[in-house]
Amino acid sequence: MKKIKTVKTANLKASACKGGCGECQTSCQSACKTSCTVANQKCEK
């Protein structure tokens, strides 16, 4: 491609197949707990 650079390819769909096991850290988005935007959490798989 000449005009567009892809920094990150699509991966959400692939994550749906094996995802949802629930083993990763529980997240909380409140300010008092150093909220975790989920997108920065680690997958435990």
Next chain:
Amino acid sequence: MIHAYKHGQQHIVLDVNSGAVHIFDPLSYDMLAYLEAPLSEEYPALLEEKFGKSQDALDSYADIYELYQRGELFSEDDYIDLQKAMPKAEDVPIKALCLNIAHDCNLRCGYCFASTGDFGCGRKLMPFEVGKAAFDFLVAHSGKRRNLEVDFFGGEPLMNFGTVKMLVAYARELEKKVDKKFRFTLTTNAMLLNDEVTEFLNKEMHNVVLSLDGRKEVNDFMRQRVDGTGCFDTIMPKIRRFVEQRGDKDYYVRGTFTKNNLDFASDVRFMVDQGFEQISIEPVVCGAGWEYSIGEEDLPRIKDEYDRLADQIIADRRAGKFYNFFHFMIDLQQGPCVYKRIKGCGAGGEYIAVTPEGDIYPCHQFVGNEAFKLGNVMEQTLDRSLCEDFVSANVFTKEECSQCWAKYYCSGGCCANNYAFGQNIKKTYRLSCELEKKRVECAIAIQTALSE
């Protein structure tokens, strides 16, 4: 759904449903305003009218069309199994516990949501027996989950340090018997840190959150002792020493910004200069009407400040200096699965909070609100019918979220925040959303800038 925005010289385009992130050239970027799925292979007449038919324009459209065909632009989210995404409350194992080990505090911070530590229900330390019952309760309700989390919270948890130690020892024995693993975290104002405490925390705590608002005058304006004196001079050397001894284990030095320090990028800078590498500073959460409350009128100023901070981080990284601003951390390459992303709040589902009396609440923010009391660990009671509203709250069921481009990054915000501002856990609070979206934009812009 796509989201296109500019950050500095960059033209960034997110394809929401696939998770793809692209950098466009200006012409391709401008074309997006005239395009909607489904795209045709042929160069559209509308684009010809707006941009002409030069080779440059044709090349731009060819790239856009290629991404579309690959499923990386204007893609759908029909691959998500809604059944899997929306379990019933009773089927959700409980795996995370907020243990309010001390409803008491040695500081009187101006903005404290816990009403200076006692949550409005009287000063009290959690007895060992209650903590023990809470651990047993957690194990009993954790189903097949192996990794269990316990956050020692308060008030100020170190005011009940003896019990923290006893409970950790109890849990280490327990995990051998039941084939589970506990991961501990603790949030402290650092007043009671000493070598003994530090050594224990470094051994046992997976993460430690240390409260500091930033520069001395900023910190001491809000974080004060009972007698009104600021705590900066006491906690600063303690935190520095703690971080030095922490090694490569996780910690955060976290602060709150208010209307009084909307130049919080300077507080981040200050913390970096103190040698801290893991930093979090968040907007204060409180109702309107306090002189330090953040309001709609502050949005432009705060957004500029986030940009300033992002640019500061990009420049530092390029110069080889690394530190982490928590809210700009996004793992673009791996990150969690889509099911994790549709729900960022575990309250009343996999997460509960327990008070010194053993009372159970959906999360620490609801502690003291009788209407939300779910049961008691000493009495082994739990009424999860109250939790359906929490468990069913996700980015599909919250109207604003379902329409929001940031949904798979934000994951839907905080139910307690929504409740506090709109008496409805599914009604998002605009100000928080605006700030969250700005942080996501900055987080991605940092990654795309550094990829160049």
